[in-house]
Amino acid sequence: MSLQSLYTKVLDGHRPSDGEIRYLIELPDERLPELLACAHGLRRAHFGNKVSLCAIINAKSGTCSENCSFCAQSGHHGGESPEYPLLPPEQIVEGGKKARAEGATRFGVVSSGKVVGNADMAGYVEAIRGLVAIGIVPDISPGILEADQLRALKQAGLQGYHHNLETSASFFPKMCTTHAYEDDVRAVQSGLDAGLYVCSGGIFGIGESWDDRVELALLLAKLGVPSVPMNFLNPIPGTPLENQPVLTPEEALRIVAIYRFLLPDRALRICGGRPTVFGEERKGELLESGASGLMIGDYLTTSGNETTSDLQQIEAAGLVPEGD
Ligand code: SF4
Numbered sequence: 253m254s255l256q257s258l259y260t261k262v263l264d265g266h267r268p269s270d271g272e273i274r275y276l277i278e279l280p281d282e283r284l285p286e287l288l289a290c291a292h293g294l295r296r297a298h299f300g301n302k303v304s305l306c307a308i309i310n311a312k313s314g315t316c317s318e319n320c321s322f323c324a325q326s327g328h329h330g331g332e333s334p335e336y337p338l339l340p341p342e343q344i345v346e347g348g349k350k351a352r353a354e355g356a357t358r359f360g361v362v363s364s365g366k367v368v369g370n371a372d373m374a375g376y377v378e379a380i381r382g383l384v385a386i387g388i389v390p391d392i393s394p395g396i397l398e399a400d401q402l403r404a405l406k407q408a409g410l411q412g413y414h415h416n417l418e419t420s421a422s423f424f425p426k427m428c429t430t431h432a433y434e435d436d437v438r439a440v441q442s443g444l445d446a447g448l449y450v451c452s453g454g455i456f457g458i459g460e461s462w463d464d465r466v467e468l469a470l471l472l473a474k475l476g477v478p479s480v481p482m483n484f485l486n487p488i489p490g491t492p493l494e495n496q497p498v499l500t501p502e503e504a505l506r507i508v509a510i511y512r513f514l515l516p517d518r519a520l521r522i523c524g525g526r527p528t529v530f531g532e533e534r535k536g537e538l539l540e541s542g543a544s545g546l547m548i549g550d551y552l553t554t555s556g557n558e559t560t561s562d563l564q565q566i567e568a569a570g571l572v573p574e575g576d
Pocket of ligand 1 (some may be wrong): 316317318319320323324325326327363364365366
């Protein structure tokens with residue numbers, strides 16, 4: 253097998269076999285640039301020179317009932333994160349205006365917690381209507397939504413539902429014990445059934461193996477999610493993963509490139525942990541390793557990169573933001 257022949261086959265619609273996936277994982281480090289170039293070629297074939305930019309607002313923070321080991325917002329850990337109830341809709345819409353001015357075309361309203369009560373539903377509906385009115389695509393990430401809630405939000409103008417699976421079914425119980433993996437898979441399926449643009453991905457560098465990474469990618473492909481956010485662990489003091497080593501840029505790039513081989517036509521959006529793993533110096537490499545989108549601005553509880561420097565990196569890579 254050669255990398256070039258596998259690349260050509262995937263360009264033609266082939267799904268890599270187990271042996272071919274193992275070949276990509278075990279490709280020697282000195283051949284990483286070739287792997288990244290092929291992943292970039294696949295990304296170009298499906299997305300041209302466009303980069304999708306999205307931004308989020310932490311609309312409801314902290315005291316989460318769940319115990320995800322990487323998360324500062326869990327009420328089970330001592331991780332420091334702000335704590336507040338759902339922001340007023342006007343404040344969320346203001347956040348959307350700022351994101352739009354910085355070049356984002358999608359805006360995610362993200363909240364801690366597993367389920368959504370009626371009072372919060374009313375706030376989301378109003379916020380979504382406001383975001384539609386200012387001309388930015390509204391997405392929501394409020395935990396697990398029931399079918400009737402998804403319908404009501406869609407009627408208000410919601411376009412995207414974000415719900416990460418985070419990792420493989422096999423590794424999930426080592427990362428979270430307060431709910432079942434199947435609950436998350438059901439939530440993703442409900443979003444797809446509701447006809448929403450579903451954004452579902454994971455976090456890498458939490459102690460998972462390559463098999464876990466591949467298992468997650470293959471499940472996302474099977475479910476048919478159009479958009480896959482990729483986060484890298486930024487170990488937060490007070491969380492169970494506070495001492496977990498940060499991924500090297502090389503390993504993170506290899507994950508993105510292999511995800512591009514496994515999900516060639518899906519949006520791969522680089523989200524949390526980008527500054528931690530890549531710093532300012534190396535973040536441009538992500539744009540040439542298979543990624544088709546970036547989250548700009550700040551993350552949920554940590555700061556992001558300067559948007560102006562992200563835009564410069566996009567230009568330097570010969571790419572353009574989707575909305576331009
Ligand atoms: S990742 Fe989401 S569900 Fe898990 S603890 Fe954090 S806010 Fe709660």
